[in-house]
Each structure stands twice: as C-alpha cells, then as structure tokens.
C-alpha cells in the first residue's frame with residue numbers, strides 16, 4: 357500500500373492546497389446560517405430593508421467565494437488524481453513488462469489487465485475524493501456542531517442524541533454493505549475475464565458453436581453483479597429515509613424546545629433558524645462521510661491488488677555475455693523444472709549440449725515438455741534443479757536483455773502486432789534496413805507473398821494479424837526472429853502451418869543463409885528434424901532418446917514408432 361504513496365510525491369502542493377480551499381468553502385458555508393439569523397433578527401423583525409439587502413449581498417458574496425474555492429479545489433484534485441493515476445498506470449505497465457513468466461502465470465493476464473485499468477481508475481477516484489471531501493465532511497460535522505453550541509449550549513443537547521443516532525444507522529448499513537461492495541468488485545473482475553476470453557476467442561467459440569454456453573456463463577456472472585448490486589441498493593436505500601427521519605424528529609425537538617427558549621428570551625428566531633440549518637448540514641455531511649467510506653473501501657481493495665503486482669520482483673538484469681570460445685553454445689546440466697504451483701515436474705533430469713551452428717531437434721507427444729525445455733534457454737523460466745548454460749554462462753546469472761538479444765524466438769502461436777510488416781520485422785533490430793528485412797523474409801519463404809502485396813513492406817497488419825492466413829503469419833513471425841542473424845534460433849512448432857514443400861525450402865534456406873546460427877527446432881514431424889545434428893525425444897518430461905535420426909531409429913522405440921506412424925500416414929495419403 358505504502359508503495360503507492362510515492363506516486364503522489366509530485367502532487368504535494370495539490371494535496372495540501374486542495375483540501376485547504378475546500379476547508380475555506382466549508383467555513384463560508386458555516387457562516388451563512390449566522391448571516392441568515394442576523395437578517396431574520398435585525399432586518400426582518402425591525403423591517404430594515406437596507407440591512408436585508410446588505411446582508412443578502414453578503415450571502416451572495418459568500419456563495420460566489422465558496423464556489424470559487426470549490427472550483428479551485430476541484431481543479432487541484434483533478435490535477436493530482438489524474439497525474440497520480442497516469443504515473444501509477446505507467447509504472448505498473450512498466451513493471452508488468454519486467455515480470456518473469458512465473459509471476460505473470462501467478463496473477464494471470466486477464467487479472468493484470470484489470471489491475472492496470474479498473475483498479476488504477478478506482479484508486480485514482482479515491483485520491484480525487486480524498487482531496488475533495490475527506491477534510492470537508494468531518495470539518496462540517498464538527499464545525500456545525502460547534503456553531504450550534506455557540507448559539508445555544510442547552511439546545512445543542514439535541515445534537516448529542518441525533519448525531520450518534522444517525523452515526524449508528526450509517527455504521528449498521530456500512531457494516532452490511534461494505535463486504536457486499538467488495539464482492540461486487542470480485543464479480544466485476546470475473547466478468548472482465550470472461551469478456552476478454554470470449555472476445556479473443558470469438559472465432560473458436562463460433563467454430564464450436566459454443567455461443568449459448570458462453571452467453572449463459574456471462575449471464576450468470578452479470579446476474580451475480582446485478583443480484584449483489586440490488587441487495588446493496590436495498591440496504592443502502594434505508595440510509596436516507598432513516599437518517600432524515602431521525603433528523604426531522606431532531607428538528608421538531610429543536611423547534612419545540614427552541615420555541616420555549618424564544619418565549620423566555622433565551623434565543624432569537626434567527627438563531628433557531630440557524631440552529632436547524634446546522635442540523636441539516638450535519639446530516640448531509642454524515643451521508644457524504646458514509647459514501648466516502650464506500651469509495652475508500654473500494655480504493656483500498658484496488659490499491660492492495662495493485663501493490664500485489666508491484667511487489668512481484670522484476671527480472672533482474674544480470675551479467676553481460678563473456679567472450680566465449682568453447683564450441684558448446686547450449687548446455688543443459690541435469691535440468692529438472694516444475695511450474696510454480698504445479699504439483700509435478702514438467703522436465704526431469706535433462707542433460708545435453710549443442711555446438712555452435714548445429715541444429716537441435718525436439719520431438720515428442722503433446723504436453724511432454726518440448727516448449728518448456730526450449731523456454732529455459734532464453735530463461736523465460738529458471739531451472740528448478742540443475743543449470744542451463746548459453747555460451748558457457750549460467751542463464752540465471754545473465755542479463756535477460758543481453759541473453760534474449762542473442763536469441764530469436766518463434767513461439768508456437770504466431771503473434772503479430774498492429775502496424776506495418778516493416779514495423780513488425782524490426783522487433784529484434786530497430787534499425788534493420790529494408791535489405792536485411794527482405795533477406796529474412798526470403799529465408800522464411802515469406803517474401804514470395806509479401807512481394808505480391810500492393811504495399812509490400814508497408815502493408816498494414818491489422819490487430820493480431822487477422823488480415824493474414826495462419827501460414828503467412830507463421831512465416832512473418834519466423835522472418836521477424838531472423839532479422840539481425842541471432843546466435844540461437846528457437847522454432848517452437850513454428851512450421852506447423854506450412855506445407856511440406858515450403859517447410860523443406862525453409863530448412864534449406866535456413867542452413868545456407870544462416871550457417872552460424874544454432875537452431876533449436878521443435879516439431880511434430882520427424883521428417884522436419886531428419887537432418888538435425890541431434891534430436892531429443894521427449895516423453896512425459898524426460899528425454900527418452902538423444903541422437904541423430906539414424907541412431908534414434910535403431911535405439912529409441914518412441915522415435916521409431918513416431919517415424920513409422922508418420923511414414924504410414926504419408927503412404928495412406930499418397931494411396932488416397
């Protein structure tokens with residue numbers, strides 16, 4: 357929580373001046389009933405119209421000055437709250453970008469988006485309201501009570517009964533509703549996650565005709581919010597009538613006892629009017645305080661959720677890659693790995709090494725740990741046991757930007773970003789020339805279709821690359837990783853959408869165009885890995901075979917079975 361306060365440090369002036377101006381407005385508001393009393397007691401009772409006009413002018417002046425103070429406070433509050441919100445959002449966004457995969461997995465992407473948007477807005481609103489009302493409302497309650505006591509101490513005993521009664525009503529209602537507000541916030545969170553998932557997966561939902569199930573699930577979540585909000589509304593609805601009832605009973609008591617005091621000359625009519633005015637001021641201020649409690653409760657809950665993210669450690673920037681002459685560019689020493697929170701190991705006792713310029717193939721059934729193994733090389737996750745070395749240095753000790761700058765990654769799902777093809781191609785190397793980009797596109801077998809596009813490299817890729825086919829997206833994603841000739845290229849089943857011929861041409865171009873690049877290729881097709889210098893056969897997190905294609909055919913049953921089944925499939929297709 358305290359961590360968030362540092363984003364307010366540039367707004368100290370607003371934090372002091374804002375409530376100060378609101379305080380001035382409240383002081384002026386407290387003066388008005390006194391002036392009213394004077395108008396009644398002197399102006400009206402003695403029929404002094406000039407006095408009435410003069411004092412009415414004072415009331416107008418007080419009103420206009422109060423308005424100016426209120427507007428100044430509003431301006432300062434907005435400056436502070438929105439400035440704070442912007443700084444917090446920027447810092448949070450920067451921090452999220454520096455989080456390790458493990459931390460991102462822990463919170464979840466949808467929840468991170470919510471914290472970055474909804475929660476920062478709620479905290480921002482909390483700061484705004486703090487400046488505008490946190491000082492004013494309690495000051496008005498105390499100030500009005502003091503003013504009433506100054507007018508008539510004995511009559512103000514009514515306050516001692518009315519104010520605690522109203523406070524008790526507010527307390528009981530808040531006690532019931534505050535937890536419900538928290539629950540509503542959780543329900544809103546769930547709705548945001550569902551909205552995000554169903555919009556992102558709209559095509560899949562339609563392909564599986566799951567619209568109704570999604571609508572039902574969404575409706576259930578929205579109904580939860582509605583039910584909660586209605587329940588809160590019903591309880592909160594009691595607040596105003598109950599408080600006003602107590603207040604009006606109080607006013608009756610004040611007028612009753614006050615009338616008697618007027619008769620014996622202990623109080624004037626104007627003072628009694630001022631007294632009742634102070635009573636209503638107290639009531640309104642107490643209701644504002646109740647609303648403030650709700651706003652602050654929400655803001656504190658959101659601040660905690662933001663703090664939780666900010667307290668997650670950033671990926672530290674470690675050492676530079678030293679000059680390295682040993683030929684083993686990647687080495688796994690008895691590596692085991694378990695995802696945080698997952699009961700079981702996803703990788704067990706993996707040991708192998710790859711030489712510079714070689715190609716390492718990884719093959720195995722789904723969920724056997726291929727992507728997990730490849731993800732340890734750029735240190736997306738740190739090995740739980742054992743160590744991973746790149747260029748002879750433990751990746752856990754290397755600076756991530758240094759390490760990842762040397763590695764080109766093509767993930768399983770080709771993700772492109774809004775912008776031109778050229779923009780997307782410059783992700784590894786910001787100043788890559790068109791020639792470098794075109795060479796990378798040629799190696800990835802993508803230039804043939806990019807060249808035919810009317811705008812070529814200037815073609816705009818729409819959100820998520822929706823204006824490209826799956827194979828085209830994959831080829832651009834591969835080309836993006838090739839720009840700047842990385843030392844290591846990781847292809848995570850990245851040629852799955854390519855036909856056999858394009859896949860073959862790509863592999864040929866890769867070995868001729870980037871002879872010094874070490875390639876780690878995950879593939880379901882044994883034919884794609886046939887020429888690899890080393891193939892790791894994975895099964896249930898363990899390496900059940902390591903060797904060349906011909907060695908594995910003889911020594912590894914799993915590999916032999918995969919190869920034979922794929923050959924049979926090919927023959928079946930040829931027969932058909």
Ligand SMILES: Nc1ncnc2c1ncn2[C@@H]1O[C@H](COP(=O)(O)OP(=O)(O)OP(=O)(O)O)[C@@H](O)[C@H]1O
Nearest residue numbers: 461695698702721722723724725726727728729768
């Ligand atoms: N972020 C994660 N958190 C927890 N468990 C995970 C995570 N990612 C993967 N796993 C688990 O680790 C195991 C290995 O997953 P991995 O993605 O490495 O398999 P894979 O061989 O690449 O599969 P596929 O061929 O289907 O892509 C699986 O059991 C999977 O459920």
